[in-house]
Amino acid sequence: MTERLYYDDAYLWKFEAEVTAAREGRKAGTWEIALNRSAFYPTSGGQPFDTGCLRFEGGEACVTDVEVDREGEVWHTTDRMIPAGAHVNGEIDGERRTDHMEQHGGEHMIAGALWEKLGGVTIGLHLGAEDSSIDADLPEGRTHLTEEEIRLLEDTVNARIRADAPIRCWFPTAEELETLPLRKKPTVSEHIRVVAMGDFEMVACGGTHPASTGRIGLVKITSVIPAKGKARITFVCGGRAVRLFQTYMRSADKAGAALSCPVEKLSRAASDLKGRLAEAERKARVFETADILRKIQAAETAEDLPGITLAALTMEETDAKATAAAVSDYIAGKGKLLLLATGERLTFARSADVRIDMNGLIKRVGRGGGRPDMASGAGIPECVGVARKILMHEYRG
Numbered sequence: 001m002t003e004r005l006y007y008d009d010a011y012l013w014k015f016e017a018e019v020t021a022a023r024e025g026r027k028a029g030t031w032e033i034a035l036n037r038s039a040f041y042p043t044s045g046g047q048p049f050d051t052g053c054l055r056f057e058g059g060e061a062c063v064t065d066v067e068v069d070r071e072g073e074v075w076h077t078t079d080r081m082i083p084a085g086a087h088v089n090g091e092i093d094g095e096r097r098t099d100h101m102e103q104h105g106g107e108h109m110i111a112g113a114l115w116e117k118l119g120g121v122t123i124g125l126h127l128g129a130e131d132s133s134i135d136a137d138l139p140e141g142r143t144h145l146t147e148e149e150i151r152l153l154e155d156t157v158n159a160r161i162r163a164d165a166p167i168r169c170w171f172p173t174a175e176e177l178e179t180l181p182l183r184k185k186p187t188v189s190e191h192i193r194v195v196a197m198g199d200f201e202m203v204a205c206g207g208t209h210p211a212s213t214g215r216i217g218l219v220k221i222t223s224v225i226p227a228k229g230k231a232r233i234t235f236v237c238g239g240r241a242v243r244l245f246q247t248y249m250r251s252a253d254k255a256g257a258a259l260s261c262p263v264e265k266l267s268r269a270a271s272d273l274k275g276r277l278a279e280a281e282r283k284a285r286v287f288e289t290a291d292i293l294r295k296i297q298a299a300e301t302a303e304d305l306p307g308i309t310l311a312a313l314t315m316e317e318t319d320a321k322a323t324a325a326a327v328s329d330y331i332a333g334k335g336k337l338l339l340l341a342t343g344e345r346l347t348f349a350r351s352a353d354v355r356i357d358m359n360g361l362i363k364r365v366g367r368g369g370g371r372p373d374m375a376s377g378a379g380i381p382e383c384v385g386v387a388r389k390i391l392m393h394e395y396r397g
């Protein structure tokens, strides 16, 4: 069983150890190295593994994965073989570990506040590359939190961070464990390790934690959505929260400058702009509809088919809604037949009193379909000429 050095000191980046076993890794060109003692954290409890290196007499091996087996042996996946018995100097990536401790520590704080303030019980932690999440069982089966509840959690947690309360981890005796006010029952029955943060969070946990709540820095909940009957709370902590704030501020400042308004009034300005844009689009569509209708009427020929006014024309690409409106207007009249290509879109349509099947016609010249009175599809502009020839051939008196 590997001695876990991070249990006593979560800030121990460098350590010395002996290789107790070495074997080929699952991936070609990798090795798995066991040490008598290690500061490397193996993936467990939702917290990902540490990376780093193991230096030995023959050089340096990169640690790319760390796992713990059922016997408590920690296996370090490396890119080089280190023989059993070798002395190694290990060094873990402190930046990666610090980030993980900030996210993990913040998760404890949110879980503790959720339990205390809202009676919610959290299940599991997913610590991702961008953000992290916990699923919460809320009273009455709720799967969401109100804006006020999210604010309450954030304010509670961040006030406790600013209070910089100590965080303590230890292995209590069975007798002591009985007396501890743990937030929830431990999932293991022996070697139970407890973490206590100030007097507001106490739970069994084998993970790595900052030395005090102040070192979590900042906690921001980014979303709460329903997931599998629970409320999934996504959040960022520490350096990630600061970077998120910087990104949002930069983006908000630029948007504010573009809309000539202060950041606090951005949402109002954006919604005003959206309303004005929709109105402008509606007006533009009215003009475009009238323009398309004029062009259709200008293309009319009355002499070709008996009792039918035919308009066959091609246009540049047009707005789909404006085209549909113009076509509807046109065929509302009597005896109208329209063969229209706008860009690569074909629309064949006719008035209710004209007995020619538009669906059949469009299928003969292009791709598409529809009803007997109106069909649409795709085809080259020349399809219009071909369709006109078919009509001339088959329906001219």
Ligand SMILES: [Zn+2]
Binding pocket: 104, 108, 195, 205, 206, 207, 208, 209
């Ligand atoms: Zn923990």
